[in-house]
Amino acid sequence: SLQERLRCTLVLLLVLHGAGSFYVPGVAPINFHRNDPVEIKAVKLTSSRTQLPYEYYSLPFCQPTKITYKAENLGEVLRGDRIVNTPFQVSMNVEKKCEVLCNLPNKPLTLTVEQSKLMAERIREDYYVHLIADNLPVATRLEFYSNREEEEKKKEKDVQFEHGYRLGFMDGNKFYLHNHLSFILYYHREDVEESQEPTYRVVRFEVIPQSIKLEDLKADEKSICTLPESTGSAPQEIDPSKENQLLFTYSVHWEESDIKWASRWDTYLTMSDVQIHWFSIINSVVVVFFLSGILSMIIIRTLRKDIANYNKEDDIEDTMEESGWKLVHGDVFRPPQYPMILSSLLGSGIQLFCMILIVIFVAMLGMLSPSSRGALMTTACFLFMFMGVFGGFFAGRLYRTLKGHRWKKGAFCTATLYPGVVFGICFVLNCFIWGKHSSGAVPFPTMVALLCMWFGISLPLVYLGYYFGFRKQPYDNPVRTNQIPRQIPEQRWYMNKFVGILMAGILPFGAMFIELFFIFSAIWENQFYYLFGFLFLVFIILVVSCSQISIVMVYFQLCAEDYRWWWRTFLVSGGSAFYVLIYAVFYFVNKLDIVEFIPSLLYFGYTALMVLSFWLLTGTIGFYAAYMFVRKIYAAVKID
DSSP states (O other), rough: HHHHHHHHHHHHHHHHHHHHOOOOOOOOOOOOOOOBBEEEEEEEEEOTTTTOOBBBGGOOOOOOOOEEEEBOHHHHHHHTOOEOOOOOOOBBTTOOEEEEEOOOSOOOEOOOHHHHHHHHHHHHHOOOEEEEETTTTOOOEEEOOOOOOOOHTTTTTEEEEEEEEEESSEHHHHHHHOOOEEEEEEEOOOOOOOOSSOOOEEEEEEEEEEOOOGOEEEEETBBEEEETTTOOOOEEEEESSEEEEEOEEEEEEEEEOOGGGGTHHHHHHSSSSHHHHHHHHHHHHHHHHHHHHHHHHHHHHHHHHHHHHHHHOHHHHHTTOOOSGGGGGTTTTOSSSSSHHHHHHHHHHHHHHHHHHHHHHHHHHTTOOSSSSSSHHHHHHHHHHHHHHHHHHHHHHHHTTTOOHHHHHHHHHHHHHHHHHHHHHHHHHHHHHHTTOOOOOHHHHHHHHHHHHIIIIIIHHHHHHHHHHHOOOOOOOSOOOSOOOOOOOOGGGSSOOOOOOOOOOOOHHHHHHHHHHHHHHHHHSOOOOOOOOHHHHHHHHHHHHHHHHHHHHHHHHTTTTTTOHHHHHHHHHHHHHHHHHHHHHHHHHHHHOOHHHHHHHHHHHEEEEEEEHHHHHHHHHHHHHHHHHHHHHHHHHHOO
16 A cells, blocks of 8 residues: 555665664764864853853854854754854864963953943853864863762762853852863774874863953963962953953863763763653553553453443343443444544644654664754654655545545645644744844744745645545444434533543653653753653653543543544543643743743743644544544444
8 A cells, every 4th residue: 555655665765874874974983183173163152041042153252264154954053053163273182281262462352341241141141152072062060079978078079061161150240251261172092003193083072161360361472371370360250331351261181081982972961860760761651551451451341341231132121221322323423513623633643643753763773863963853844744644644534534525625724734833833933032133043044945845845745645545435434323413411520621631631641741851951951862762662651541541531421422522532632731731831930040031932932832732642642542442342332
C-alpha cells in the first residue's frame, strides 16, 4: 500500500543518512598543530530573567577590523544565535599572560553615557555572554563545598558549570563589568608517528571573568599588561550617569587533558542529576503499568460479562429492560457536529505525533546532539512539513467516514487550521521582540521562507494525503445508525465534561511530570536538553496512559447512554494539557524571576503554543484508541 511504501522510503533515507558518517554531520574533529590559530567566536547574550537574546555587538565590546557572521541554519536563527568573529587572538598551546584587546593602554576605550547606560542595564538584567572556541561553548566553573562532614571539606569540592560567563555583577547600587577574561583551554594530544608534528584537539573551554579597574591594569606600549595582586585590586565600575574609561584585556592558559574528543561535551551535559531521572521514570513506569493492569482487567471482565449478557437469547421480557451501552447501538456511530473541524484537528494531531516520534527517536540515536546547534529545531520544522501526508490521509479518511463530502475544503482546513494558529501567535510575539531589537526576533526573510515551506511543501502534501484518504474505503462501522436520534437521559454530575477533563488528565500528567521540569529548564534557563532516551520512554508511557484513560472514559459515557462521544473523547483525552498549563504557571511563579511585561508575554505566548500542541497530541491518541475500542465492542454483540 501507499503508506507502507512511504514508510519504507523514509526508513531507508534515515538509515542512509546515518550510515554516511560516524560523526554527527558537520561536527568532525579539527586537528590543530602548535601555534595554529584557534578562533573564538561569540554566539549571543542571554538572560533567563528577560528571555530576550541579543547579539554580541549590541554592546560596545571590542570589534575586529572586519565583522563576519557565520551562515546559519533555520534552528539557529529561530533560537536567536548570531555567531560572529571576535578580536581575541588565541593560538594552540601558546600561553598569554595578559594582553590588551583593543585600544592602546594610553588611550583606553571610552563608553559614552548612552553605552554606559545600556551596559549597566544589561548587567542589572543578569545577562550572560556566550562564546565558542572550536564549536565548544564557554563555561564558568563554580566550586562550592558540599554539606559533607567537616574533615572531608578540605578534600572534596563540588564542581558545577554555568553556561557562558556573567557580563558583570552588582554590589549595592553600583554596576561592575567583567573586563578581564582568563581563558583556560584544555587540549587532548592525539597519537601520531614519531616523525610527525604532534596534533592537538580542543576538549574544553573555561573562562574566569574578572573585573579590574583601569588604574590597576599596568600596561605597556606593546599591549602587554600585568594583573594586580588579587587582594588589593578594585573592580571596574560602570557609572550609567557619565562616560566611563576602561580596557578590555584577556589571558590564555592551556592545559593537557585526558578527555577524548568524542566525550568533550560530557561536562556540559552532566550539569543536572541523572539519578532523579531514573527514579522518576521507574516510578512512573510502575504506576502506569499497575494502573493499566487494573484498568484492563476491570474493563475486560466487565465487557465479557456485558457481551455474554447481551448475547444470551433469553425470554423476551428480559430484553425489554436492557440497559447499558448496547442500548445506544443505533446512535453510537451517528456523525458529530462540525465533522470537518474534528477531522482537521485530528489530522494535525497525527502530523504532530509522527514528527515527535521521529525526532525523539533520531535524537535518541545521537544524531541531534547539542554540538550541532539548531539541528533539533530544523529537523522538527522540516519533519512537520513532510508529515503532512500522513495527517492529510488520516483526516481525509475520517472525514469520509463522518459522511463529509467537501474534501477540498476539508483538506484546506487541515493544512491551515493548526499551523495558522501557531504562525499567528508567533507573528504577534515576534513583533514585540522586534520592538526590543533582540536577536531572538525571526528576521523577515526567514519568516517568508517558513511561509513558503508551509504553502509549498506542507499544503500540497496535506492535499495529496487527503485525496488518497478520502478515496479510500471509509472505516467500517459494525452497526447501522437509526433514522431518529434517541433521547439522552439526564446525566449525573460526574459525567460533566470538565470533571472528565480533570479526572482524565491526572494519569498521563503524572507519568511525565518530572520530565517536564527538565524540558522547561532547557527552554527557559538556557540549559542543554539531552536525555532523549528518557524522553522516548516517557513518550511511550504517555501514549499508553492516554489510550487507557480515554477507553475507560468512553466506556462510562456509553454505559450512561450518552452517545455523543466523538468530540468529548477528543477534549477529555487532552485533559493533561490543562495540568501542563497549571504547571507552567507554577514554574513561572516559583522558578523564574521574570518581572517585566514583554518577557512574561513571551513566556505565556509560547506556553500557550505548547499546551495547544500537547492537547492536540494527547487528544488524537485518545480519540483513536476510543474509536478502535467502540468498533470492537459493538462488533462483539449480536444486534437483531
